[in-house]
Amino acid sequence: MTSTHQITAGFLPLLDSALLVAAKEKGFAAEQEIELTLVRERSWATIRDRLAVSHVDVAHILAPMPIACNLGLTAPAPRMIVPMALGLGGNAVTVSADLWSEMAECGASPDLDARASGLALRQIINRRKGERLRFSVVHPYSGHNYELRYWLSASGIDPDEDVEIGILPPPDMADALTAGLIDGYCAGEPWNTLGVLHNHAHLATVKAAIWKSSPEKVLGVNSRWADGHPEALAALLQALYTASLWCADNRNHEELANLLAKPAYVDRPPESLLPALTGLLRIGGREMLSIKDFFVPNAKAATFPWKSHALWFYTQMVRWGHIRHTAEHQQIANDTYRPDIYRSALKALDVAMPAASSKVEGALRVATPVGSSGALTLGPDGFFDGGLFDPADVDSYIASQAR
Amino acid sequence: MANRSSKPGDLNVLVIDENSIRASIIEVGLREAGYDNVTIIDDMNGLARRIMEINPDVIVIDIENPNRDMLESIFQISRAVKRPIAMFVDKSDEASIEAAVEAGVSAYIVDGLKQERVRPILKMAISRFNAFSRLNRELEETRGELENRKLIDRAKGLLMRSRGLTEDEAYALMRRTAMNQNRKIVEIAQSLITAASLLDPGTDA
Numbered sequence: 001m002t003s004t005h006q007i008t009a010g011f012l013p014l015l016d017s018a019l020l021v022a023a024k025e026k027g028f029a030a031e032q033e034i035e036l037t038l039v040r041e042r043s044w045a046t047i048r049d050r051l052a053v054s055h056v057d058v059a060h061i062l063a064p065m066p067i068a069c070n071l072g073l074t075a076p077a078p079r080m081i082v083p084m085a086l087g088l089g090g091n092a093v094t095v096s097a098d099l100w101s102e103m104a105e106c107g108a109s110p111d112l113d114a115r116a117s118g119l120a121l122r123q124i125i126n127r128r129k130g131e132r133l134r135f136s137v138v139h140p141y142s143g144h145n146y147e148l149r150y151w152l153s154a155s156g157i158d159p160d161e162d163v164e165i166g167i168l169p170p171p172d173m174a175d176a177l178t179a180g181l182i183d184g185y186c187a188g189e190p191w192n193t194l195g196v197l198h199n200h201a202h203l204a205t206v207k208a209a210i211w212k213s214s215p216e217k218v219l220g221v222n223s224r225w226a227d228g229h230p231e232a233l234a235a236l237l238q239a240l241y242t243a244s245l246w247c248a249d250n251r252n253h254e255e256l257a258n259l260l261a262k263p264a265y266v267d268r269p270p271e272s273l274l275p276a277l278t279g280l281l282r283i284g285g286r287e288m289l290s291i292k293d294f295f296v297p298n299a300k301a302a303t304f305p306w307k308s309h310a311l312w313f314y315t316q317m318v319r320w321g322h323i324r325h326t327a328e329h330q331q332i333a334n335d336t337y338r339p340d341i342y343r344s345a346l347k348a349l350d351v352a353m354p355a356a357s358s359k360v361e362g363a364l365r366v367a368t369p370v371g372s373s374g375a376l377t378l379g380p381d382g383f384f385d386g387g388l389f390d391p392a393d394v395d396s397y398i399a400s401q402a403r
Numbered sequence: 404m405a406n407r408s409s410k411p412g413d414l415n416v417l418v419i420d421e422n423s424i425r426a427s428i429i430e431v432g433l434r435e436a437g438y439d440n441v442t443i444i445d446d447m448n449g450l451a452r453r454i455m456e457i458n459p460d461v462i463v464i465d466i467e468n469p470n471r472d473m474l475e476s477i478f479q480i481s482r483a484v485k486r487p488i489a490m491f492v493d494k495s496d497e498a499s500i501e502a503a504v505e506a507g508v509s510a511y512i513v514d515g516l517k518q519e520r521v522r523p524i525l526k527m528a529i530s531r532f533n534a535f536s537r538l539n540r541e542l543e544e545t546r547g548e549l550e551n552r553k554l555i556d557r558a559k560g561l562l563m564r565s566r567g568l569t570e571d572e573a574y575a576l577m578r579r580t581a582m583n584q585n586r587k588i589v590e591i592a593q594s595l596i597t598a599a600s601l602l603d604p605g606t607d608a
Contacts, residue, residue, distance in 0.1 A: 045471035049509065053501040074475075076500060139472045166451075167476040169469035 003035035005232035010039045010047045010059035013266040014170070015189040015276045016217045017060045018256060018297060019086050023236075023243040025259050031242070032235040040264065043169065044139050051222050052076035057229070058236065060086060061220035064313040067333045068141040071323055079223040082310070083341035084237050086217040087244070088302045090276060090295040091144055091207035092192040093117075093151070095184035096177050099124075099133070100202035100284060112283060112291070114209040114384035118155025121204070125162050136168040136176065136185040143207070143216045146316040148186040151210045153401075154385040159320075174199040188216070189295070190272035193282060197272065202284030208294050211362075213302075213381040215309040218337075226341075234345035241303060241346055248298035253277040300367075300378050303342075307358040308391040310337040315394060319401045330394055352376035361389040412439040416524060417459035419444045421468060425535045429463065432531050436523065451477050461521055462511040463528045466504060478511065499525065506532040551589040558592035561599050 007029075011017040020038060023029045029036035039056055041047050044065060050056045051069075053076075066080035095103065104110075106120035125133065137144040149159040159165055168176055173185040174195035184204060185191075195201035207214060219240065226233050246252055257270040257277060266273060275281045279294040296302045314333035318325040339357040346353075352375055364379025383389075389397055416438050420426035423445040433441045442457050444450065447470055454462070454477065464471060499522070503509060506529040512521050555577070562573035577595075581588040 042467055042469040043471040045475055045509075046466045049466060049500075049504050053497075053504045055504060140476050167473040169472065171469065 003030070004033040005229070005235055006035045006037070007058065007232055007236055008037045008039060008056045010041055010050050010056035010061075012041055012044065012047065012060065013268075014060075014217070015260065015266065015273055015295065016087050016090050017265065018247050018260060018277075019240050019243045019303075020060055021259055021265050022247050022256060023239045026243065026246055028239040028242040028246070029236070032239045034232070034235055034239055036236075036239070038264075044142075047220075048074055048078065049076060051080065051220065052078035054222060054225065056222075057225040058219055058221045058233075060217055062139055062142045063215045063218045063309065064141040064143065064146065064317065065139070066218065066220045067310060067313055067336045068317070068322070070332050070336050071317075071329060073141065073317075073322060080336065081221050081223045081226055081338045081341070082218045082305050082336055083221060083226070083233065083338045083345070084219040084240060085215055085303050085305050085309070086219055086240070087247075087298075088213050088215060088296040088300060089206075089208045089293055090216050091147065091186060091188050092281075093135075093148060093184060093186045093204045093206070094173075094177070094192045094195045094201045095204045096180075097200040097202060097284075099183050100204065103204065108204065110283070110287065110289070112203055112205045112209055112289065114151055114205040115155070117205040118151055118157070118384075121152075122156045125157055132162065132164050133183045134164045134166065134181070136166050136173050136182050136187075138170055138187055139167060140322065141317070143214070143313075144186040144188070146313065146320075147207055147210050147214065149320060150316070151205065151384070154383075154387070158403075174201060177201055189276035190266065190268050193272045193275050194268065196282050196284055200285075203281065203289075206281075206291055206294060208291055209384055211381070211383050213293065213296065213300050213364075213379055215306070215313075218305065233341065237342060237345040238349055241298075241349060241351060244298040244303050247277075248296075250278070301352075301354050301376060304354060305337040305339050305342055307334055307337050307339065308361050308389065310334060311358075311391045311394055312361055312389050315389070315398050315401065318398050319403075325395075325398050354378065358391045360391070362387055411437040411520075411523075414438060414440060414520065414524075415458065415460045416441045417444065417454065417457050417462045418442070419447075419450070419462060419464040419468060419470075419474075421445055421447065422465065422535075425465070425532070428535055429528055429531050432527050433524065436527060438524070450474070460513045460516055461524055463524065464509050464511070465532075466507050466509045471509070474511070502529050506530075507536070508532045551592075554589055554592045554596065558595040561595055565599075 009020055011020055024036045024038055044062060047059045047061055051059055066082050068074055069077045069080050102124050103117060103120040106123040108117045108120035135148060137148055152159045157163060170187045170191040173187055173191055176182045177195060178199045192203060247256055253274060257274040260266045260273045261268060261270040276295045280288060280290050283289045310333050314330060317323045323329055343353055354370055354376060361381055362383045364381045366380055367377050368379050369377050416433055418426050418429050426443045426445050430441050430443055444453060450470055503525060508528045510525045558577060559570060559573040562568050562576060563570060577588055577591050581591045
């Protein structure tokens with residue numbers, strides 16, 4: 001049988017490429033008559049370049065990056081849309097053994113509470129003499145960079161003045177920690193777990209503690225391709241949604257970890273991939289911690305491309321000087337995420353949809369049933385400092401965060 | 404630091420490539436074209452610091468390099484380098500970006516440098532990258548052919564021993580079988596070797 005749709009997707013070797021990998025390996029793409037080719041890359045810059053020259057049609061990509069492309073912050077700057085998210089959460093902040101033991105003395109708690117860890121870090125920085133602590137993230141326009149900065153700032157630490165934040169490829173981070181080149185990093189899995197297993201690192205906190213149910217990777221789509229292939233795109237979203245259900249089922253976690261571990265994908269042992277799927281993480285030495293909603297592939301509308309997520313990333317781009325705030329820029333960020341395409345593509349699957357395409361981030365303190373077409377539960381989606389982001393009032397949020 | 408006159412040799416060119424053979428091929432090409440001021444980095448340790456020391460006008464880097472995100476960030480975000488550097492994107496010429504990505508190379512240039520001055524460097528890098536991949540492919544093919552010949556020789560030996568054939572007869576038999584079954588002779592050889600080892604693990608040629 002020949003497939004109706006040929007789609008090439010770029011991805012980086014990370015746990016949250018799971019939906020794409022499962023869509024291909026478990027036949028969900030084939031069911032939608034898609035011949036899905038997965039192309040692994042080693043940098044986000046190359047994913048962007050391949051999107052720009054149409055070597056790939058779609059990609060597993062950092063949630064803020066399509067916005068950055070549309071704002072012209074990158075070169076080349078392919079026109080992009082985001083019709084789907086690829087899950088929620090999945091990152092952690094990992095620190096060296098030395099820094100963790102100091103943090104623990106200052107009150108950081110073994111439950112990785114973001115507030116306690118942040119306050120401990122601030123104490124250390126306040127009394128520290130000499131060189132600043134150094135952290136690494138994967139990319140300037142990444143959830144990692146923005147959540148690390150949010151966590152530091154809300155803990156009273158200036159991310160530009162009090163510490164140094166640089167960029168490193170995730171596979172090099174744990175080694176850089178061992179070599180003493182950095183003191184900590186914020187990355188996706190399996191790079192935190194591997195740091196704990198092989199480099200005596202310790203988790204300091206997790207994305208799911210800094211901002212619950214928060215966006216991480218999305219499906220970035222070359223908008224020219226999307227315009228020319230609406231049916232292929234709809235079929236892909238259906239395949240990925242089905243894949244997200246499969247990934248979320250705990251009976252499949254072991255198989256998924258084994259799939260991702262293959263040389264063509266993440267190419268790391270299944271033991272380093274399973275913790276993020278089960279939420280039972282090794283946080284340092286032999287200490288284990290069960291972390292609720294560490295990585296959410298399907299529940300809580302985890303694949304829905306919220307406008308409020310796009311706008312929150314935009315506010316952080318403004319906050320850290322990546323872009324000047326104007327009505328036009330805000331509109332570009334808003335228009336990058338396309339819940340309308342998500343809704344119409346998944347109608348056929350009878351997926352429970354949120355009634356609105358935007359929500360006040362941080363407002364849901366407990367899991368809350370919502371939804372226009374079926375049972376759907378959202379949240380909690382709180383920021384650790386109790387902050388609220390109202391996408392209807394971007395101006396005042398930006399003003400409140402101005403330095 | 405290079406001044407802005409138009410001799411190629413005045414440009415400070417940095418080539419970053421983990422593949423040191425490919426890096427040298429580019430370097431030779433650049434020198435032949437009159438770029439005397441070329442530095443190669445094939446060890447990624449301390450990359451950011453070395454770039455700051457070298458302070459290049461043009462950077463050529465392979466796109467498989469995982470350090471590209473770091474590289475772009477030191478140009479764009481921090482003020483670590485003295486002069487802003489941007490990716491070489493000639494907006495009027497989409498084909499050249501495509502050719503570069505296709506070849507697996509990317510380039511960055513110091514802000515304000517005329518695109519015309521950089522285009523020959525990128526063109527040269529693209530053609531050398533392509534030539535390198537072609538060489539690699541040919542090498543792979545040659546290796547493959549050698550492997551095939553070894554398999555065929557082993558299968559011939561098996562037939563000669565088990566059926567008392569001469570070398571020519573053994574080869575002819577395999578060729579006939581391959582033609583009849585519409586398969587490659589090396590596939591027949593492989594099947595024979597597999598079969599022989601299954602039937603009697605001791606007789607494997």
